[in-house]
Amino acid sequence: MKTNWKSLVLVGLISSASTLAGFKLLGTDNDKDVIIKEAAGENIARFTSTGAPVGAPGDFVYAAEATTPTVVHIKSTSTRQAYRGGGGGQQIPDIFRDFFGDEFGGGQRGPQSQEASGSGVILTSDGYIVTNNHVVEGAQELEVTLHNKGKYRAKVVGTDPSTDIAVIKVEAKNLPAVTLGNSDAVKVGEWVVAVGNPFNLESTVTAGIVSAKGRGLGIIGSSSRRNGVTPAAATAGDSPLESFIQTDAVVNPGNSGGALVNLKGELIGINTAIASPTGSFAGYAFAVPSSIVKKVSSDLIKFGNVQRGYLGIQLDNLDSRKAEEYGVKVNDGVYVREFTENSAAKAGGVNKGDVIVKVDGIDIHSVPELQQSIGLHKPGDKVNLTVNRDGKERELSITLRNRTGGSDIIKRDETAAIMSVLGAQFGNLSDQEKQRLSRYKVEGGVKVLAIEGGKFARSQVEEGFIITKVNGKAVKTVKEFEAAIAGKEESMVTFEGLYPDAPYDVFSFGFRL
CATH class of the missing domain: 1.10.287 (Helix Hairpins)
Structure with missing residues (x-):
């Protein structure tokens, strides 16, 4: 209507x-x-409704004026291959519709340019900007528009799909940088302000309160809606870390990557997702806490990847019913179900069946809270765990390990980084598949086993696609495929291949890694 x-x-x-x-x-x-x-x-212009002077720390005007110059508009441009004809293509996922519009026409072929938009927050005066990973994922070009209308090309410094945080950089000096606040000190019921660019409406400010903390929604690493929660574009990630700040400040598509600040104008979160059955704001929004933003962005700038410490345990939230089921004496905390290989927690004295109730003296009530507390540390750091064992509390000192079970800083694996950008899993062809393709004079290739986001998803590549050439050179194994893309960061790469059910139809597409 x-x-x-x-x-x-x-x-x-x-x-x-x-x-x-x-x-x-x-x-x-x-x-x-x-x-x-x-x-x-002039009274209305100079004083707030409470009688306090306008522009003083503690009111919306001050928060808006302090934050708005630090929030940027990000436009990402990518080129995708139109999906297969004959009705075999996929519709564009709902979570991207608000950025890219309705589904593109099926049956078309050839590259098509598409644009997405979002927000970002200036971290440093020399051009480092934090945003969401899903805002920049798959982009071949990034254009940043500052509050003063200045436009810059940006490059991706690093991404962390497990927290949906990314850092990009523009070549500029003396930029207005945001002040980081302490998200751990944020209280439920506290007033907050969201600043971003919803629906391409630049420099939009909304207000609300913090309605919850430590929300784990299960949306990072998922490309589909779950329980009505719509990430602006969730991506695949290893060991997702979710502990969102929930607010009722109005956030819509385009706000992703924007600032959530307190009334002192301090950044307490990066707006990331909304709970909505329609894709537009319906009451609640979620932001990555600034404590996680600070940790992740610092690591991305310094190391190129995130240095996360791990306990090496499988966990479960507790309530009275589960406490009875597990036979533990408390119903608040995190239950230790099992250990992973080379577990730091097991080495430090944690037992299966323990309930973790504190980390460094801070009460822990849920898995997201525990993950956040541990995720802010790097491998080799020591943390003090308080566990409830048979009704009695014990203090344990744990030395955190990296994801491989060691304590060293993990250097960036360039090939792994590129594979992450592609957003797919690859496998060698079976002997039967090779034999079948040989009938069509195809000597071999690499099979796409799964699409998890990234540039392959943006190019509308489907699972089962067989890559036969990279930059015109034949590839027959995953090892050859990895060798072909190694060192190609920031370079244009073209792929050629086919689908097993239509071996005569050869598809080619390309993008900048």
């Missing part, structure tokens, strides 16, 4: 006229003068 805006405006004017007429009929001429003076006077 189309909205008749003229009618709405007319109704608004009539309502206003009726109200003023009411004042005129009910009041004296002196009363009318007072009303006019209040509407046009």
Whole structure:
């Protein structure tokens, strides 16, 4: 149904006229003068509704003025291959519709340019900007527009799909940088302000309160909606880390990567997702806490990847029913179900069946809270765990390990980084598959086993696609494929291949890694 805006405006004017007429009929001429003076006077411009001066720390005006210059608009451009004809293609996922529009026509072939938009927050005066991974994922070009309308090309410094955080950089000096706040000190019920660029409306400010903390939604690493929660574009990630700040400040597509600040104008989160059955705001939004943002962005700038410490345990949230099921004496905390190989927790004295109730003296009530507390540390750091064992609390000192079970800083694996950008899993062809393809004079290739986001998803490549050439050179094994893309970061790479059910139809596509 189309909205008749003229009618709405007319109704608004009539309502206003009726109200003023009411004042005129009910009041004296002196009363009318007072009303006019209040509407046009300087008092409203200089003071808040509480009587505090406008522009002082603690009010919305101050928070907006302090933050807006630090929030940028990000436009990403990528080229994708139109999906297969004959109805075999996929529709564009719902979570991307608000960025890219409705589904593109099926059956078309050839490269198509598409644009996405989001927000970012300036971290440093020399051009480092933090945003969401899903805002920049798969982009061949990034254009950043500053609050003063200055436009810059940006490059990706690093991404962390497990937290949906990315850092990009523009070549500029003396930029207004945000002040990082302490997200751990944020209280439920506290006023907050969200700043971003929803629906390409630049520099939009909304307000709300913190309605919950430590939310784990299960959306990072998922490309589909779950329980009505819509990430602006969730991506695959290893060991997702979710501990969102929940707010009722209005956040819509385009706000992704924007700032969530307290009334002192300090960054307490990066707006990331909304809970909505429609893709637009329906009451709740979620932000990555600034404590995680600080850790991840610092590691990306310094190391090129995130240095996360791990306990090496499998966990479960507790309630009274599960406490009875597991036979533990407390129903608040995190239950230790099992250990992974080379577990730091096991080496430090944690037992299966223990309940973790504190980390470094801070109470732990849920798995997301524990993951956040541990995820802020790097391999080799020591943490103090308080565990409840048979009804008694014990203090344990744990030396965290990296994801491989060691304590060293993990250097960036360039090939692994490129594979992450591609967003797919690959496998060698079976002997039967090789034999079948040989009938069509195809000597071999590498099979796409799964699509998990990234540039292959943007190119509409489907599972089962067989890559036969990279940059015109034949590849027959995963090892040859990895060798072909090694060292190609920031370079244009072309792929050629086919689908087993249509071996005569050869597809080619390419993008900048």
